[in-house]
Amino acid sequence: MIGLEPVARPDAPLARRNPVAKLAAALVFSVALVATLDPVAPAIAIAVELAALPLFGVRLRVLARRAWPLLASAGGILVTLVLFAAERSGRVLVDAGPVVVTSGVLLTALGLVLRMFAVALPGVIVVATTDPTDLADALVQNAKAPARFAYGALAAFRLVPLLGQEWRMISMARRARGVDAGRNPLARLRLFASTAFTLLVGAIRRGTRLAVAMDARGFDATTPRTVARRQHFGKADALLVAGAAVLAGGALTASVLLGTFRPLIG
């Protein structure tokens, strides 16, 4: 499971930026890259992202540990495409019975994997450098998100780690009651569903209690909310977003100039 608490050095120049600015920069950067199917633009983007890591105070090793599900799915995509792609153009590289790998297939697969990384990494970096409370504060103060949504989600988020613990307790409690599935796959599925149901019932009850407790402290009051922790969106934050746009544009331009650009639409 991907960890969600920040792991970056908090004093790194870009980690300190406003969370909304970081989020916007990541979005701008990712969306621009979705637009092309070629491997060059994402490769440039990944280079830029990795070069920016020290500015965010994230070490490569930490990032790799965070992003391992991404690495695993990239491997999966590569294998699947190489084996099963319909279009088998280009030079034949490997011909081992049913497995035929051509240069065209390899290029498409590589492009896809690179794109996935280029698009996902900015998000991973934002999560790794941002405290959830700061993000909720900034969303409310700088992006005019409704407080009820932002803080409600934040409070719910705090309960997530409890779910894993609950799941283990419920599973053990079932075993103590004489309920297990053994090797029967159907019984396993049923047990899974009923454990999930118990977990859900518990989560809803806890969520309801939390909502009541929040309202009891005036969360549903109509008085305008004040803020205890101020979030500023300054020049440096605007620059971060602009910088992301410029760099993403640069990657796309380079791809067009090199003649590899393949637009997603058209």
Added chain:
Amino acid sequence: MAAVTLRGFGWRHAGRKRWAVRDLDLRVEHGERVLLLGPSGAGKSTLLAALAGLLPEDTGEQEGTVEIDGLDPSKARERVGIVFQDPESQLVMARSGDDVAFGLENRGVPAEEIWPRVDEALRRVGFPYDRDRPTAALSGGEQQRLALAGVLALRPGLLLLDEPTANLDPTGAALVRNAVARTRDADTTLILVEHRVAESLPLVDRVVVLEPGGGVRADGTPEAVFAAHGDALAAEGVWVPGRPIPPRRATAPAGDVLLAAEGLGLPPRLGAVDLAVRGGEALAVLGPNGAGKSTLALLLGGLLKPGTGQVTATAELAGGDVRTPPHRWRAPALARRIGSVFQDPEHQFVTSTVFDELALGPRRTGRPEPEVRSTVDALLERLRLSALAAANPYTLSGGEARRLSVATALATAPRLLICDEPTFGQDRRTWLELVDLFADLRDAGHGVVTVTHDAEFVAALADRQVLLERR
């Protein structure tokens, strides 16, 4: 400052036949400190929710009136603060200071006043850490203190406490009571609902007893109320102070060993433990929070794989399965031999009626249906659940849910019963029933292991104690 006036107040939750509270006439003056008592189901929590303005019109039916300083509670929300039972579900933010600030932000307190008020509230409850302390790193008692600070920062005229210590171990409960005592002042009206009466009396000057059918049964100083109604209240489950509990000692020496642990542990949660559990013996496992008591219960119950050492069941307990450790037994075999009762009863409920819940174990272990029926009926009778046979287990009160969870473990007639904090937050009546039930089991040759913080329970039942050290 706030005064409360109830005139003929009643509330019925939507979809229920019974009124949760009814015909209630009560006046609480400015600065009074009231302990609200009544058998479980008398509507104490509903009353507090009504005072806190947390019963929206569309969730039930109201009779009579509630007024706080002459206002409807929905309009007096800013004058009232409430602390609930469960610490996990009333903290909102990740950092302690932010959590106290949450209510102040909601009420629109000017930004420059917020942090001084947060610090003042944290100091008043004796919070031992700074504002950045993660709320997830706090113990239950500290979390409840923080919840109290979050309410006090709003400077309520009326402070409502709904069993704030029921989910805590004795140390945590004492922390919270001290915090309430520290913050007591002449300007705050206090209404407290609490099972543990003796410990709560120093905090209050008036006791009000609700009648389950409606109305107020008794109202006055603690001395006067308990002198006149003490016996009846104790019989109904209220922990009336100064009523010793006769111990139930074993009637025969302990029998053969059923289960033995050698060097049993699960780092980092539990260090190596050696112990043996015998038939006809009630063994209590004690120790501070974090010593790994619950982990030990799960290991002995064959629910967790040991990290170090081993659990060995003797032929007396395991029959032909002596060579296999309990954690590798199939679940039905396990349920026939070792019953486990979890701290949270709801974790164990699998079906949608109380009857099916009790029938599940016997059916799983292959008993014929007529036998299942008679086992279930006997357990329903024994644990006062007969009237609830068709009810959904999730709708039971705390005491009923506890009795049901113990009954489900007994339904398969295991030789060994392992319970994690079975008496947590229970009223006196259920508590005494549990002591009797466990004592009867022991005297019939079963082994009973209880992991507990409850010193009175240990004194009343245990033949032997094992003390775990904090790791």
